[in-house]
Amino acid sequence: xxxxxxxxxxxxxxxxxxxxxxxxxxxxxxxxxxxxxxxxxxxxxxxxxxxxxxxxxxxxxxxxxxxxxxxxxxxxxxxxxxxxxxxxxxxxxxxxxxxxxxxxxxxxxxxxxxxxxxxxxxxxxxxxxxxxxxxxxxxxxxxxxxxxxxxxxxxxxxxxxxxxxxxxxxxxxxxxxxxxxxxxxxxxxxxxxxxxxxxxxxxxxxxxxxxxxxxxxxxxxxxxxxxxxxxxxxxxxxxxxxxxxxxxxxxxxxxxxxxxxxxxxxxxxxx
Numbered sequence: 434x435x436x437x438x439x440x441x442x443x444x445x446x447x448x449x450x451x452x453x454x455x456x457x458x459x460x461x462x463x464x465x466x467x468x469x470x471x472x473x474x475x476x477x478x479x480x481x482x483x484x485x486x487x488x489x490x491x492x493x494x495x496x497x498x499x500x501x502x503x504x505x506x507x508x509x510x511x512x513x514x515x516x517x518x519x520x521x522x523x524x525x526x527x528x529x530x531x532x533x534x535x536x537x538x539x540x541x542x543x544x545x546x547x548x549x550x551x552x553x554x555x556x557x558x559x560x561x562x563x564x565x566x567x568x569x570x571x572x573x574x575x576x577x578x579x580x581x582x583x584x585x586x587x588x589x590x591x592x593x594x595x596x597x598x599x600x601x602x603x604x605x606x607x608x609x610x611x612x613x614x615x616x617x618x619x620x621x622x623x624x625x626x627x628x629x630x631x632x633x634x635x636x637x638x639x640x641x642x643x644x645x646x647x648x649x650x651x652x653x654x655x656x657x658x659x660x661x662x663x664x665x666x667x668x669x670x671x672x673x674x675x676x677x678x679x680x681x682x683x684x685x686x687x688x689x690x691x692x693x694x695x696x697x698x699x700x701x702x703x704x
Contacts, residue, residue, distance in 0.1 A: 450479035450617045454490045461497055462526075469497045482617030488518050490617070492527070499531050507531065509570075511538040516570040517621065519545060542569045546621045548576065548613045552633040558582065558599040559635060563611040565622075572615050579610040579627070588627075607633045 457472035473494050476482060482490070491514040498507035511531070514521055515538040523532055544567050551562045563576045579588045582597050583605050589595055597607065608630035613621040625631035 450476045450481045451483070451486045453479065454482070454486050454493070457490065457497075458493050461493055461500075464500075466497050466501055469493065473497075477616040480618040482615075482619040484517065484619055484621065487615060487617055487619040488514060488521050491517065492521070492523060495531060495535075496526055499528065508534055508538065511535045512542055513570045513572050515539045515542040516544075516546060516568065516572050517615070543567070546573055546613055546615075548611050548622045548624055550609055550611050550624050550631060550633075552607050552609065552635065554604060554635050555596070558597045559604045559607050561595045561597065561607060561609055563593050563613075563624075565613050573613045573621055574616065575614045577612045577614060579630075581608050581630075582606075584608070603635070605634070605636050607635060609633065 453472045453476035457469045457476065460466075460468040460472060473490050476486075476490055491510050495507050495510035495514065498504075498510060511534050515535065519539050519542070521535075523535060527535075546565060547567045549564045549566055551564070553560055559582065561578060561580045563578050565573045565576060576593045578591050578593065578595050580595050580597055581588050582600060585600070588610075589597060597604070608625070609632075610623070610625040610627055610630050612623045615621040
């Protein structure tokens, strides 16, 4: 009974995180900035986020911080977003100042999070190690390794490093699935899948030291989002009202009175 209750609770937590992201966006559009941040914090602390939902969370957090006049916090959120997906296309909610800051973040961060895998033989079998690269913003929270020896049916699981005992004789090859995990349990980068694991031929590399990689790692978020998102908030009138409410709240929270509106800027994001 306890196990069933725990399982149900874990499933509920996984399902809740994406809902918290959307709740954060809804509160942002209502100009409830504190409530939006609370919802985004809950989503990051939960489980079940996809790369796309994490990108949506980080964009929403940046917009909230901009509305509050918190420049440094806005830039930090955009740097994390650029580290997740440099090709991310900001939505229609993003003011030109946020779009320009995101371009600067892309240049500063330099690319997405990736994972590198090393495998080498040992007298007792083989050792596998995963190393996160390109994590300029501390977005990666951990690594999940799954590996098996010589095509065995069973997978062994661990964190950044695994020791795989040999079965009969020297280990011939290792199959690996390495996944970098971020906020909300979102997968950030990966080498291999269970259907097509990364394969390391130890016999071919015997005596040559560690075998590094098995092809480029896959930054999971890049290119997953559509080039342009159009959001509907209760129809055209609802959308106009929400934008007006946020704009008014931004002006009040930032204490700015502008007689000249900011000119629109057309931004093209390139990989």
